[in-house]
Amino acid sequence: MxxxxxxxxxDVDETAESGxxxxxxxxxxxxxxxxxxxVTVEDATAPVGVDAPEYVLYGGKGGVGKTTMAAATALAxxxxxxxxxxVSTDPAHSLSDTLETDIPADPARIRDDxxxxxxxxxxxxxxxxxxxxxxxxxxxGGMGGAMGGLGEAMGEEMxxxxxxxxxxxxxxxxxxxxxxxxxxxxxxRVVVDTAPTGHTLRLLELPDVMDSMVGKIIAFRERxxxxxxxxxxxxSDADAEQGVDDLRALSxxxxxxxxxxxxxxxxxxxxxxxxxxxxxxxxxxLLARLDEFDIPVSTVVVNRVMQDLTEVADVEADWFVTxxxxxxxxxxxxxxxxxxxLQRSQEVFRGHEVRRVPLFADEVxxxxxxxxxxxxxxx
Numbered sequence: 001m002x003x004x005x006x007x008x009x010x011d012v013d014e015t016a017e018s019g020x021x022x023x024x025x026x027x028x029x030x031x032x033x034x035x036x037x038x039v040t041v042e043d044a045t046a047p048v049g050v051d052a053p054e055y056v057l058y059g060g061k062g063g064v065g066k067t068t069m070a071a072a073t074a075l076a077x078x079x080x081x082x083x084x085x086x087v088s089t090d091p092a093h094s095l096s097d098t099l100e101t102d103i104p105a106d107p108a109r110i111r112d113d114x115x116x117x118x119x120x121x122x123x124x125x126x127x128x129x130x131x132x133x134x135x136x137x138x139x140x141g142g143m144g145g146a147m148g149g150l151g152e153a154m155g156e157e158m159x160x161x162x163x164x165x166x167x168x169x170x171x172x173x174x175x176x177x178x179x180x181x182x183x184x185x186x187x188x189r190v191v192v193d194t195a196p197t198g199h200t201l202r203l204l205e206l207p208d209v210m211d212s213m214v215g216k217i218i219a220f221r222e223r224x225x226x227x228x229x230x231x232x233x234x235x236s237d238a239d240a241e242q243g244v245d246d247l248r249a250l251s252x253x254x255x256x257x258x259x260x261x262x263x264x265x266x267x268x269x270x271x272x273x274x275x276x277x278x279x280x281x282x283x284x285x286l287l288a289r290l291d292e293f294d295i296p297v298s299t300v301v302v303n304r305v306m307q308d309l310t311e312v313a314d315v316e317a318d319w320f321v322t323x324x325x326x327x328x329x330x331x332x333x334x335x336x337x338x339x340x341x342l343q344r345s346q347e348v349f350r351g352h353e354v355r356r357v358p359l360f361a362d363e364v365x366x367x368x369x370x371x372x373x374x375x376x377x378x379x
Contacts, residue, residue, distance in 0.1 A: 050077040051378060052268045054189050055182065055260065058301075060272040061282040062196035065303040065357070066090075068364050068373060069272055070193035071098045075367060076374035077189050078116035085117045085187040089178060090195040093120040098365050107181060117187065121177050179253045182260065261295045270299040273348065275338035283348050300352045301377065302342075304359040306335050312356045313375040321361040 050056070056073055058066040067088065074086035085107055088095040095118060096103040101110050107119040182190055261267050269290065273283040283300070290297055306325070309317040323331040357376045364373060 050080065050082075050189070050374075052077075052189070053264075053266050055192070055267040056189070057192040057194055057261070057267065057269045058272050059194045059269060059286060060196075061279050061286075062092075064272045064274050064279055065301075065364075066272050067094045067098050067193045068370070069270065069301055069303070069357075069377065070191050071095060072370040072373035073377060074116060074118070074191040075099075075114075075370050076378065077191065078111065078114040081115065083115040083117075083186060083188045084191065085119065085181060085184070085189070086191045086193065087118070087178060087181055088120045088193040090193060095120055095193060098370070100366050107184065107186075119181065176250060176253065179257050182257065258293065258295075262293070264296045264298065268299060269295055269297050270301055271297055271348075271352075272301045272303055273345070274304050275302055275341040275345070277341050277344060280341050280344050280348060283345075287348065298353055299355060300348055301355045301357060302345075303357045305356050306331065306338055307356065307358045309358050309372070309376075312358060313372065315372060315375050317372075320358075323359070 050073055052073070056070075058069045058073075060066055067090070070086055070088070074084050077084040086095065086099075087107075088103075093103075099110065099118065101118075103110060103118045103120045105120060105122040107117045110116055110118045178192070181187070184190075261269060271283055271286055271290075273279045287297060305312075306323045308322050309315060309320040323335070325331050325335055355377050357373055360369065362369065364370065
């Protein structure tokens with residue numbers, strides 16, 4: 001659906017009118033597997049395959065369910081026989097918990113029966129490799145040490161712009177690895193669980209920031225031409241030039257990633273939100289900033305909606321515990337909060353495919369429930 005009306009989700013009220021009979025079903029389903037006659041989540045018809053381009057990225061406010069969506073999409077993709085890599089760039093990783101398996105920092109196959117690989121990028125480990133490696137900027141051909149030494153010679157404290165603690169260095173290191181994974185010929189689809197909104201936007205700003213940094217370094221070196229060899233600190237001119245070249249190369253690769261994100265035939269950027277006012281406002285800001293970078297967003301995922309599962313996905317869901325909007329005052333008040341947020345979300349929804357994922361009584365982790373989430377995303 002291209003547009004979502006608030007009325008479309010108000011059907012929950014009709015579902016709740018089933019009264020005591022539905023309550024009895026809910027109590028039976030709560031255990032998921034107690035009793036021979038109980039219908040379990042295993043009976044749900046989870047989808048096979050994903051209708052999406054080769055790169056799928058989930059972004060949004062922290063805690064809205066990006067990891068859940070990325071894991072569900074990756075599982076459905078791999079079940080279709082597509083060699084799939086799911087990557088988390090969020091410093092606070094939860095992909096391992098969601099998929100219920102240990103996930104390394106480098107891509108590795110995590111399933112034998114389907115072609116699913118995963119990686120949780122460790123920014124600190126990434127900083128130890130590539131152009132940002134080493135202490136005092138050693139990985140930058142000695143440029144960082146040179147800047148620090150120059151400060152000592154001049155009797156001033158200078159901030160090392162090339163050291164590992166440089167603002168944005170962890171994002172740059174993470175995106176360097178992400179670019180490698182995107183280009184990896186082993187994978188036909190890459191699904192990315194991005195960091196919260198602020199981190200994601202800083203990644204997109206990196207090309208401009210790094211171009212400015214390189215320009216300032218070159219201008220500084222030209223002003224200091226002839227002095228560098230006579231100062232008492234390490235770092236040759238050739239090493240410094242190599243450091244600048246490394247920065248340029250990384251900037252070019254980040255720019256290439258941004259170009260990829262701007263291509264809707266290859267990339268699907270999906271914004272995840274929950275039906276709450278703060279999440280709506282955060283999503284509006286994210287969409288506006290992505291528009292500034294000319295990055296199209298095709299899909300908005302509304303997670304944890306108090307709605308019956310059968311209304312948003314073609315699955316058998318006798319086991320699903322529906323919120324009791326007739327007799328539960330807490331459920332009624334939460335639904336009013338959600339309805340208000342959904343009314344506020346019309347600008348967020350306009351022009352996008354909208355996918356709704358209901359609020360589950362159980363924590364969404366493991367293949368069974370992730371398969372149900374995938375059904376909602378591909379409905």
